[in-house]
Amino acid sequence: MTKTNKTNLPKELYEKFKANKPLHFLLFGIGLAIMLLAPYYDFIPGGRNTNGFVAPAIYFTVAALGLNLLLGYGGLISLATSAFIGVGALGMGYFMLFQEFSFFLSLGLTILISLGLGLLVGLFSLKVSGIYLTIGTLFFATILENIFRSVLPMSTTESFREITFFGNFVIDTSKSYTQLRTGEPQYDRYIALLIMVAVLVLSMIVIYNIIKSRTGRAFMAMSRSANAAAAMGVNIAKYRIIAFMTASLFATLAGVLYAIYGTSVEKNIWTLELSLFILAVVIVGGMRSIFGTFIGALVIFTVPNLYINEYLRTFSSFLENRFGINWQPVGFAPVFAGLLIIVVVLYYPRGLIKLFYDARILLLKLYGLIRNRLAKGGATDE
Amino acid sequence: MDSAIRSFFHVLFNALQQGSTTALAALGIVLIFRTSRTTNFAQSSIATLNAFVAAWLFSSHGFSIWVATPLALVTAFITGVFIDRAFIRRAPKNNPIARPIITLGIIMIIIGILPMVFRIGQSRPDGSPITYRLPRFFSGGIDVFGASLRYNQIFTVVVSIALMVGVFLFINHTKWGLATRVTASDETTARLMGVPTGKVTMFSWAFAAMFGTFAGIVLAPLMNMSPTFLVETQVNAFFASVVGGFTTFFGPVIAAYIIVFLDSYFPVLFNFWDGADIWGTSIVFIMVLIFLYFRPYGLFGEKPIKKV
Secondary structure (H helix, E strand, O other): OHHHHHHHHHHHHHHHHHHOHHHHHHHHHHHHHHHOOHHHHOOOHHHOOOHHHHHHHHHHHHHHHHHHHHHHHOOOOOOOHHHHHHHHHHHHHHHHHHOOOOHHHHHHHHHHHHHHHHHHHHHHHHHOOOHHHHHHHHHHHHHHHHHHHHHOOOOOOOEOOEEEEEOOEEEEOOOOOOOOOOOOOOOHHHHHHHHHHHHHHHHHHHHHHHHHOHHHHHHHHHHHOHHHHHHOOOOHHHHHHHHHHHHHHHHHHHHHHHHHHHOEOOOOOOOHHHHHHHHHHHHHHOOOOHHHHHHHHHHHHHHHHHHHHHHHHHHHHHHHHHHOOOOOOOOHHHHHHHHHHHHHHHHOOOOOHHHHHHHHHHHHHHHHHHHHHHHHHHHHHO | OHHHHHHHHHHHHHHHHHHHHHHHHHHHHHHHHHHHOOOOOOHHHHHHHHHHHHHHHHHHHOOOHHHHHHHHHHHHHHHHHHHHHHOHHHOOOOOOOHHHHHHHHHHHHHHHHHHHHHOOOOEOOOOOEOOOOOOOOOOOEEEEOOEEEEHHHHHHHHHHHHHHHHHHHHHHHOHHHHHHHHHHHOHHHHHHOOOOHHHHHHHHHHHHHHHHHHHHHHHHHHOOOOOOOOHHHHHHHHHHHHHHOOOOOHHHHHHHHHHHHHHHHHHHHOOOOOOHHHHHHHHHHHHHHHHHHHOOOOOOOOOOOOOO
16 A cells, blocks of 8 residues: 555656646746846857847737637637737836836836726626627727827837836846856846746736636636526626726736836837737637747747748848849738738637647657557567 | 818818718628628728739839729729638638638738838838829819819719619619628528528628728828728728628718718817817717717617527
8 A cells, every 4th residue: 555655656746736737837937037048148049139039929928818818718809909008018108207106106007097998998898799899999999099199298219227126126128138258248138037927927827817716717608608607697797897807907017018128118009910919829829728828929929030030031132142133021920920810710720739739649649659560560570 | 250161161071082981991891791790800901902002003003093993903802702712711610709810810911911012111222212102083173162172082972972872772672682681681591592602702702892992092192101001991990880780781881971070070170179189089989989888789780689
């Protein structure tokens, strides 16, 4: 009896680890944080600073997680994501640069505004449903965009230099990145990245807990049929409002992270196009999957800018030198994202996260085949 | 008083033109929604793509606008058929958000293709920037109470209204119109009764793309042609479709005129207030959102009855 217990201990631990999803998110965050050190220690070929390409994936994942809650679990398409990210970034910019409030006061005010707007969308969603609701969110986005453009005092020149969190803890994100080999490395931007990773892990855990709770089950029930869910005693009004407020809160947090890392406060980029990119993240990565959302963000925001654009530039200069054709590789990222959306919706509806699952099944099948073949071979040999 | 009358007429003529184009775009959206059960978010993107085809034919190849427009309408027809055949028809039937999401993907592809193919915003080898423009169909105009009424505006309004009336007559009085109506009301039953629903949806996509493209071509001379120059029209058209209700063909058309008139006359009526220009559009939008809150299915729409 005791013997079997001893041999099963690693397996038990493994089962426990497998069941403890928040621990996975934590380990993922630590791993990501360590990987983000790579450019400082010259692990990237060509000595490039790849963190600038990974950062958008991190902060847009936070927004995409909120949208995933709406779309994957609630079946509601929201086209207002970018407007809510704009609320986060521009709210921080307005309060910190124009009102000179402290970081945490600005953060609190921005979140309050975003929750209020989320509540409005949620209230609106009580009366309007289906495609009317999607178009309604488009109008919310248009109204917010109009307000950003014509009311806020920002221009492209203002930017965050130093962000004082508390006391002596100051991040100067304008300090440029330096590699350890070439000089004293500047870790200010790395600390900003660490904050972003921390927020990312935290939001992953929060989303996981929401999904696994009564609220998550209510979302699932509502997405299939609101009427059926209501008949089973789910309070549609409450959960719809919760869904929209959570989504807007996450989008706003993404905007705050953008302001911390991106350092400047743009007011013209919070358009439908960005909302569509975030939608692409959710669809391509995999609806209802938390890690899938991050993978989607890497594919949509990092891969085109980091690798493919480089190859296309090489190709374009080749065309120019060889055939004298002047073709510039612009507009590739949206075409890539759009094609991925369509291909995934048509042929791979569970998203890229299912690749891992499929690959495992394939490997197991191959393993079984080989083992069978070996066993048979052995038998004939004897 | 004289200036008030003049600005009244000036705004009226512009609003009529804008209302007509918005109504055409809205009709396209509703046509697709009714026959193919798809909310076509890519309506304005498809129109922009084909308006740029016309502008490319005009600016780079010296075609006359009277030749470039029909050619662009042909490409619009092909675009519509292609999108329906290649993407929409293959979408999984059990997922209600698959098709709207595909149209969102089409928007992204077109956003990328425009600078890639037409090289907007880039410069030629000699350094001059590549720009596109389209001329008006007619030049000149007449004077009405001090406000100028361009012949082109009359042309736009007349053609748009003729097109819309033509569509209504077609839908209500021809065999193909009957097919469209039955497809719109119940696709499965219609198919069982031998109605070629596939062809109906295909032609709906093609005609919607043509309506959008025509709206884009007449709006192009009034603004700077950029990849996003039709987005405002699209948003207004969606507004109109929602306010008018997706369940009728004429509701969105009427709502399009109402919204454009509200939007245009707001700064005129409230010209004593400095912020009217800045806040006008937002206030009209908020008013419509409040209206939708109380009438979620629009002016003429009915609540769809669904089995649980």
